[in-house]
Amino acid sequence: MKPRAFQYHAPESVGEAVGLLEAHGDDAKVLAGGQSLVPMLNLRLTSFEHLVDLNRIAGLGTIERSSGTVRVGAVVRQAAAERSPDVAVGAPLLARALPHIGHFQIRNRGTVGGSIAHADPASELPAVALALDATLEVSGPAGVRIIAADEFFLSTWETAIGDGEILISVDFPSWGGRCGFAVEEIARRHGDFALAGAAVGVGLDEDLRVVRCAIGLFGVGSTPVRAHDAEVALTGGASIGEAAALAAADIDPPGDVHATAMYRKEVAAVVVRRALAAAIEEACL
Amino acid sequence: MSTTTGTSSHSAAGRYVGQRVARIEDPRLLTGHGRYVDDIQLPGMLHAAFVRSPVARGRITRIETKAAAALPGVRAVLTGSDINPRVHQFWHSMLGPPPEMGGQTPYPPVRPLAHGDVRFVGDPIVIIVAESRYVAEDAAELIEVDIDPGTPVLGYDAGTNPILVHPEMASGTNVSEAVPMPDVPEVEAMFATAPHVVTRTFRQARATNVPMEPRGIVVHYNRFAGDMQIWAATQSVSEVKSSAARLTGLPEPRVRAIANDVGGGFGQKMMLSRDEAAVILAAHLIGDRPVKWVEDRQENLTAANQARQEAVEVTMAVDAAGTILGAKVHFFEDVGAFPSGTGSSASMAMGVFPGPYRFPVVLPASTAVFTNTVGKQAYRGPWMMETVAREQMMDHVAREIGMDPLEFRRRNILSADEFPYTNCMTLVYENVTPSETMQQALEMLDVEAFRAEQAAARAEGRLLGMGLGVYLEPSAIAFGMLSSDLAVLQMDPTGRVIISMSTGNHGHSLETTIPQIVADTLGCDIADVVLIQGDTATSPTGPGTGGSRSAVIAGGAAQTASMRLREKIVQIAAHLLEASPEDMEVNASVVSVRGTPSKAVPFAQVASVAHMAPDSLPPDMECGLEVTARFRPPGMFTWSNAAHACTVEVDRETGMVKILRYIVSEDCGKMINPMVVEGQIAGGVVQGIGGVLYEHFAYDGEGNPLTTTFLDYLVPSAAEIPDIEIGHIETMSASLGGYKGMGEGGAIVSPPTVANAIHDAVAHLGVHPTDFPLGPSQIRDLLRAVAT
């Protein structure tokens, strides 16, 4: 289990990296934490003539909190984000999701941007980005673009990042007022990719009525799924059980050796209900 | 919680034996200085990789190797037509030669590499030998193999499939081994009139041993010297040596096999595999440079032999009072394409099926079939399907007749006054304590408290359950080549000892436990004893480590050798002190006259005399201080036993199972090192838990494996496992020292124990699980089926 040969590049600026990607086209691939890419290279499931390592580019590894958002640089390690007070305060849903990723050794190297750019539908962070309406900044030959999360995830391992483009940072909007967040997932073992999971946020008014709701599902299709109908229903006064049933109603999850499609669909409703209950409880505190 | 019963006149003294002696092997292993096969680097060493079949069954129409052979760094590209004709003989010592050579075991066709056709996904077709594993894998990708795929043979009904896995086998069927159900009219009559007759079929999920260190071998054939040196990840260096000699035609003394540290085996490293045979033959062909093959995890998961693809149909008759009247048992095994031997463990399973209960009669049958999947081999308790079936059956029958499974067991379990007991399959149990271990486990669990907790939980809609499993472990299986072991004990002129044995280090702690026995028996410090093992040049031929044999048989040999050496030491000392040997005592490496501590000689002085001053020895005594002892235990089996109990919570909505408590009461006789005993128990239990809840080596309908990485083949991690609580009962065995083997039991009875706990949690809903794995999706399927 050894990777095919490749040429290694360690650009020190985004411009240089973009130049390399442009020059080598489909033969080049970005390497961030390597926690998804390197296993695939080792298994020879994929290979590239050029690997463009982002780890030596200054400026992609910072977390900045402003009034409305937390901006996480693409190569911020998942472990660093997990420990960040700015993330804890400004993007608590992200903070809740991170410990579910693999094991601490994986998070020490894996990056926030890598997880989102990799767009595994069973991953936590893409669902968090989707639920929070994050915006993603990419830089490419034509300059910088901002992509909304709901236009970013196209299919399994496929995103709106274009040829020659690199994900630079992700802006997670902060929620104000009385709110609560939760991530619930069912995985075979601790650290496994989820069979089904939900990342949710709720905002309550003075009377503890749900006035804001965001639900991102993962592990239930070819992309993370936003449960808009369930969100509308919940803010319109539906029970969490009803909202959860709605969230699962339209999904069409895959079946595999770990769980049938029906199982995933059933359990999606369970994790949404449990996550909503936990988030509301937190918001009520 | 601990009790000791029985005595043994031969029990070693207790300075080390019975103590939690810290392991001698640990410092090197903890600091990264162990020596595993992949750590071997030799000048000029080459690296091997295989091209393997991507389909389960098919005809090879073309193999094109030119591009691979031309790749810089590639030394050899060898196919079945290069390798297979070089096989002199290929069979396993434990199973004996094939019928055409006068033996009994009908082996599957002998071919290290596929030739003409392929028979499972992973079947090795080409071996590449190159300057590095990276280059070898590059070359493998350049090889073109065209295969005309055929319909694979899959499933337990392969015996009736007209397509043959091995068309050249004389049997002309896919049945590898079968025993028909005996026709006994009296028994049929009993079944016809019995108040209760219950039938169930229990299915295990195919699992694999996955030692954390995959298989690996380094082979150096020096064709100028005509000898071969092998480093291997093996449970038996003697077997590697013999197999390599048989394969190549080299005389056995010309082959040396070494295993330093081995990263676990659990049965997977007992017998030489086809892949390893191909490496040996490739190195033999290349002739001057060492060849290393260390498989990667994907090879280990797809091409190393596996186990547990088994089903058992049980029909049990019970009287109105809940007394067992008898059973009919049919074992079904899918042994894959290239099992070790016939692959069947049914004959052993039949004998021990009655377990710790009074079964007036058991009628056994078995069917083992070849399929186009990876072959079957031993995995910790290879016959354990009997316990898996019996212990689940106890619960199913009890529920069917409306009795508490605990009460049903109490009614049928053998009690202390019934031993020795000959079971209906003619095996004799003695020095075992099934009732006592069951009682101890139940006390540790506190059944009443649990039942209250369960009722309270149920009132909240939560599902809790408790399960029990009891078994007898036929340890230290002693027949044929497994009957005995040899210890060679030498005291050097400084008074320290080296003991050489056929055992090996793959986690069993023998480097510590054997010296514990020797030090106590001789009366010296443990630091003065060194075990030499794992090298055919320096240690005797023997079966190695496996089958829970080492404590009893290797331990017995070590103790016998130590007693003999001690006798000689005492004789020399008595002679030097001009006293009678009967009046001598030994303490801390000093021999003295009892009651007169001033009249004493240390071992060092005795040893020095023995080696250097033959004239000071008693007349007629041979000089030197070395003894050999071969030990054969008194019985064909040395029985140990245990009872396991566990509690679980089943999440009704998600089907997830959480094990709340896991309890073991174990009787393995005299414990040489309780810490090591507990480690073996915990390790086995977790493998068994894995087999129920997580591990499943799955194939699709085309014979394609679906779980070929550690992201899909789910080995339990620490986060899924509770503390394993252990109680001990020590009943001495009849063997020397009172020892019993216990290496496999943890893995044998934990699966039905966990399954019974799940069953207990959901039985009131009308759910009665019989099949593994019991993953969340399967549990939801069961719950959904009864939900209305």
Place this chain on the structure above:
Amino acid sequence: MTLVPINLTVNGERHAVAVEARKLLSDVLREDLHLTGTHVGCEHGACGACTVLLDGQAVRSCLLFAIQLDRSEITTVEGLAGGDGTLNRFQAAMQECHGLQCGFCTPGVVVSMTAYLADHDQPDDEDLRVALSGNLCRCTGYQGIVNAARLSSRGAAVAGGRPGSGPTA
């Protein structure tokens, strides 16, 4: 095949090695630097046997290319015990609690837990088991390892029992 020179500081010692770009850190440590304590059990990040410290953080060496690490500091299992072979606190606890059998997973366990326990004060049992979930062990059933982590972090293994034992002791 192009070899690129890099500098690695491993266990405090500087090494200049020439590596092929694709060579995994695990292979460079084992083959080029002869530090065979770092074990390879899966090469896809799942088993944890290959765990090393990179600039003090526990990471999988099978998922790094050595070429990425020019001028980095790496600590392997060989670098944890004292120069005279004195075991570190967790290593010593592993021996006392029988946290290893075959020893193959052990380097990854020891590296991971040495780093984890240095960063975490008073982890509870659940924390410890989750922290250990990235290191698969096929031999021990984790009992001895968990006990070692308890002993090493709290100075006591199990309430009411000694390390490695159930209610017997």
